[in-house]
Amino acid sequence: MKYDFTTKLERIGHDALAVDAPYNYQAPFDSIQRKEGFSIIPMWIADMNFPVYPNIQKSIIERVNHPTFGYYSIRDEYYEAIINWHKNRYGIEYIQKENIGYENGVLGGLLSALSILAKPGDSVLLHSPTYIGFTMSIKNAGYNIIHSNLKFEDTWRIDYQDMEEKIQKNHIQVAIFANPHNPCGRAWEKEELEKLMAIFEKYHVYVISDEIWADLYLYNNKHIPLHSLNEYAKQHTISLYAPSKTFNLSGLIGAYHIIFNDYLHKRILKASSKSHYNSMNVLSMHALIGAYDKDGAIWVDELKAVLTQNMDYATQFIDEHFQGVRYAKPQATYMLYLDCKDYCEKNQITIDTLLERAYSVGVYFQDGRPFNLDHSIRINLALPYETIKEAFNRLKDYVFI
Ligand SMILES: Cc1ncc(COP(=O)(O)O)c(C=O)c1O
Structure with a gap:
């Protein structure tokens, strides 16, 4: 790949709601304490955890350098x-x-x-x-x-x-x-x-x-x-x-x-x-x-390849480990929308329990109910592949148990 989609960026302290809200225990993450030793993995709001296409920074910096x-x-x-x-x-x-x-x-x-x-x-x-x-x-x-x-x-x-x-x-x-x-x-x-x-x-x-x-x-x-x-x-x-x-x-x-x-x-x-x-x-x-611009298009094509790989990994992982979780494989976006109704019924838990378990181990996905489907979760997969793997392993070990 020409561009960087693997660096794990530190976003805390860099104006990023995705991590600041869980870090500061702001709503909707205010009532669940994160256990020691678990980093924040932001998988809720629709933004990405990759370095930006470099020409964007260049273009802004060039303009900032002119003092008016x-x-x-x-x-x-x-x-x-x-x-x-x-x-x-x-x-x-x-x-x-x-x-x-x-x-x-x-x-x-x-x-x-x-x-x-x-x-x-x-x-x-x-x-x-x-x-x-x-x-x-x-x-x-x-x-x-x-x-x-x-x-x-x-x-x-x-x-x-x-x-x-x-x-x-x-x-x-x-x-x-x-x-x-x-x-x-x-x-x-x-x-x-x-x-x-x-x-x-x-x-x-x-x-x-x-x-x-x-x-x-x-x-x-x-x-x-x-x-x-x-x-x-x-x-x-x-x-x-x-x-x-x-x-x-x-x-x-x-x-x-x-x-x-x-x-x-x-x-x-x-x-x-x-x-x-x-x-x-x-x-x-x-x-x-x-x-x-032209290279921006290359950046986007590489991004799509990364998101596709993440989507394949996540859906395969769910098929193997989270029996009862239903989804339609996304064809676009980096969001994975899961219907956990059968899973919750089978395991006699509520969707709130899944959210609490996930937040307590630093996996901050999104309550899907405000999108009008009961028992649902929305997961943002725009993170480096290694972080996606870490997140899904935590979900297997501590959430969909
Ligand atoms: C479908 C859709 N429309 C609009 C927005 C928000 O766009 P904006 O921030 O430009 O208002 C989002 C953000 O996730 C979105 O998913």
Whole structure:
């Protein structure tokens, strides 16, 4: 490998919620004491434990070395980097500068998008299990969430009939879609997306497509941007992206939307400007430019190979040692979502017991219940391979016992 995915980084004291929250016993880790001798292995929040792609640091440092930080306008290189990235990584040739707009985070963009498509109190369709950030931000903004449950078959599948009934019954005009899906790790197939979009078209539903995980596909699965399906999709989708998930830049803040419908685009720019808060930090701009280059693509390909290896290791380990734990093998993201219902019933324990046992030996995975599935756990596998092995051995010896 050209890049470093093996160094075990010390993140404590370096502004990392992933380790600081357990280290300082902040919620949700406040009530369980970690036993002596167990290091913290952060497997909860969606960030990574690898050194960043070096050109990102270089790009930021070069900018920091110039001693002025006044008001600025967005560089053309920012837009060019995004246009080229989408062309080279997802095969999309038709994005223009005018289709791109900055967002303070994908969730910020989601709320701006919702504000132009619905009013508080209106119903919004989401698939469930649902990313916890959607649930919290959409509820806080006063919208009514209608969940259509994914079906657990050979993998997680959309229940089209349920979706259609809910759209009709609740007069839904807006849906939020995670492409690929967090926490289930689904890389949606073209036919699935087409069927989904046909239902949206039938009821004239607009879609906010969260594609923040677009770069992190495993096993040669490929990203299909929702807007690329057909003309209806292109005109009725607000797509959200960010380099933050791909390159681990969440602390720098910075996402962007891509919109092809001119009216929607103008409306969202107006909506997000009203807070006077939706503007980019100059270092975040340089981080994106540094990330989205040719070697950045090599870094991402190497990262995906590492994540795939970790996913294979983890799922094989579970098959061998944790009888009764169910999962659909993720095709994208670095999250592994486990259904522990049968395991808990068989062993007469609760999911809280599993969490307590894990936290007491330093394995900080995430309670999966807030994602809308009882008895579930979400495990972040974006750590060096050796750390993944250490974590799963601790789980075998002290948690799934
Ligand atoms: C599907 C999804 N959307 C949005 C976010 C958060 O994005 P941001 O930090 O840019 O608001 C995450 C973070 O994990 C995510 O998984």
